[in-house]
Amino acid sequence: MSDTMNETHVALGGDTTISCTVNGQAVSVEVPVRTSLSDMLRSALELTGTHLGCEHGVCGACTIVLDGAAVRSCLMLAVQADGTEIRTIEGLATDGTWHPIQQAMHDHHGFQCAFCSPGFMMTAVAMLEDDPNRTEAEIREELGGNLCRCTGYESIIDGVLGAIAEMRDGDGGVA
Amino acid sequence: MKAPPFAYARPTTLDSALELLAGNDDAKVLAGGQSLLPVMNLRLGAPALLVDISRIPMLDRIVVDDDGAVTIGALVTHAAVEASPEIASHQPIVAAAAPHIGHRAIRNRGTCVGSIAHADPAAEMPAVCLATDAMMIATSTRGDRAIPAADFFTGFLETDLADDELLAAVRFPASPVGARGTVVEVARRHGDYALAGLACRLVFDGDTITDAALAYFGVGPHAQRVAPAEAALVGTSGDDDALDEAVRLVAATLDPPADVHGSANYRRHLAGVLCRRAVTELRSETGEAR
Numbered sequence: 001m002s003d004t005m006n007e008t009h010v011a012l013g014g015d016t017t018i019s020c021t022v023n024g025q026a027v028s029v030e031v032p033v034r035t036s037l038s039d040m041l042r043s044a045l046e047l048t049g050t051h052l053g054c055e056h057g058v059c060g061a062c063t064i065v066l067d068g069a070a071v072r073s074c075l076m077l078a079v080q081a082d083g084t085e086i087r088t089i090e091g092l093a094t095d096g097t098w099h100p101i102q103q104a105m106h107d108h109h110g111f112q113c114a115f116c117s118p119g120f121m122m123t124a125v126a127m128l129e130d131d132p133n134r135t136e137a138e139i140r141e142e143l144g145g146n147l148c149r150c151t152g153y154e155s156i157i158d159g160v161l162g163a164i165a166e167m168r169d170g171d172g173g174v175a
Numbered sequence: 176m177k178a179p180p181f182a183y184a185r186p187t188t189l190d191s192a193l194e195l196l197a198g199n200d201d202a203k204v205l206a207g208g209q210s211l212l213p214v215m216n217l218r219l220g221a222p223a224l225l226v227d228i229s230r231i232p233m234l235d236r237i238v239v240d241d242d243g244a245v246t247i248g249a250l251v252t253h254a255a256v257e258a259s260p261e262i263a264s265h266q267p268i269v270a271a272a273a274p275h276i277g278h279r280a281i282r283n284r285g286t287c288v289g290s291i292a293h294a295d296p297a298a299e300m301p302a303v304c305l306a307t308d309a310m311m312i313a314t315s316t317r318g319d320r321a322i323p324a325a326d327f328f329t330g331f332l333e334t335d336l337a338d339d340e341l342l343a344a345v346r347f348p349a350s351p352v353g354a355r356g357t358v359v360e361v362a363r364r365h366g367d368y369a370l371a372g373l374a375c376r377l378v379f380d381g382d383t384i385t386d387a388a389l390a391y392f393g394v395g396p397h398a399q400r401v402a403p404a405e406a407a408l409v410g411t412s413g414d415d416d417a418l419d420e421a422v423r424l425v426a427a428t429l430d431p432p433a434d435v436h437g438s439a440n441y442r443r444h445l446a447g448v449l450c451r452r453a454v455t456e457l458r459s460e461t462g463e464a465r
Contacts (some may be wrong), residue, residue: 008186011183034179034203057212057281067278072284075213076208145277145280
């Protein structure tokens with residue numbers, strides 16, 4: 001957390017320093033104050049797994065997990081994320097092993113062009129970590145803020161249901 | 176697109192935030208940013224200074240008075256409203272609005288008060304404020320001001336707030352005995368802005384409606400109540416005859432906009448459908464324990 005937290009932090013349009021934790025690693029980067037969080041992740045930190053679709057909050061492709069909650073990284077300034085803990089798609093796999101949501105999405109053909117996939121998976125991860133016992137109706141509602149232009153919604157829902165089964169009893173639910 | 180350049184200040188006291196607003200003609204308050212940042216990314220707005228209030232203490236509180244009035248501070252997110260048992264129990268119509276607002280990721284950042292200050296014509300909270308006679312608590316270096324909802328929403332994205340004022344909180348007065356409320360809307364995709372929506376609060380004495388509030392959103396430049404239709408419901412049980420008359424008056428009063436998502440006539444039709452839907456829902460709750 002930066003030392004500016006206890007006084008008025010002012011950046012007059014120049015650069016500002018952002019200190020936060022990204023995928024478990026403490027980072028400190030200097031970016032222009034108008035930089036969005038998504039651009040900080042993609043350009044300054046070279047974490048290009050977070051995708052940008054609409055850049056005004058409609059498509060959900062840029063969804064990340066910030067302090068445990070799903071947020072649109074295009075609708076946050078980098079400077080607003082000062083002092084936060086961020087997780088992106090790059091942080092899901094551990095030691096070369098996919099997260100259950102990644103494996104299940106793969107098994108259920110949840111990836112088509114996959115542009116939307118990082119946003120869908122980060123939304124799903126935040127949802128399942130909040131409450132892993134989700135019904136299909138709840139999943140459809142919670143993922144309703146993410147768009148897939150391949151329209152592969154059924155296989156994405158199947159993937160999330162598969163991840164729930166995998167996390168519950170090690171059964172990926174593939175027929 | 177990306178936001179145009181701006182200066183940024185993140186004060187840690189309310190006083191310094193108010194001084195920044197008083198000293199800059201072209202400053203905007205940034206809380207969750209879920210309305211302001213899209214506006215800036217689309218280059219529809221280019222404030223010279225953003226005053227980020229997110230690190231100011233005490234603004235994130237939900238305060239419940241003994242009589243059931245609820246005051247929601249400027250940093251309370253939609254998600255926090257949605258999750259609050261106090262709001263669900265004392266101001267159910269406010270709780271009913273929350274799940275309709277944006278999508279989860281938007282509700283996690285966006286604030287209830289920010290949505291009111293932004294005054295999008297299709298947003299839910301301004302209509303809920305009108306339906307409940309809420310008070311807006313504005314503050315500035317000049318002092319505090321309480322603005323009734325009926326005087327607050329003045330035009331498309333326009334409110335009674337002065338440039339140097341911060342909307343610090345919204346206060347929902349205690350619900351009258353026998354009040355029931357609901358929020359219904361039609362949207363292309365659940366969570367998107369409504370084509371037409373209605374925040375409806377009815378006060379029942381037994382089966383009889385003694386007070387009615389029909390606050391529409393998405394059908395005009397700002398949220399608006401439809402007094403003639405409200406009057407048609409008062410004194411009735413909300414039966415079919417009363418509903419037919421109310422729906423007729425809703426259609427006769429509203430002058431909705433047309434756009435790519437729907438014609439004016441379609442929105443006018445939806446407004447009537449929503450009136451019927453809301454009143455029928457609230458009638459069916461009559462007699463249930465609250």
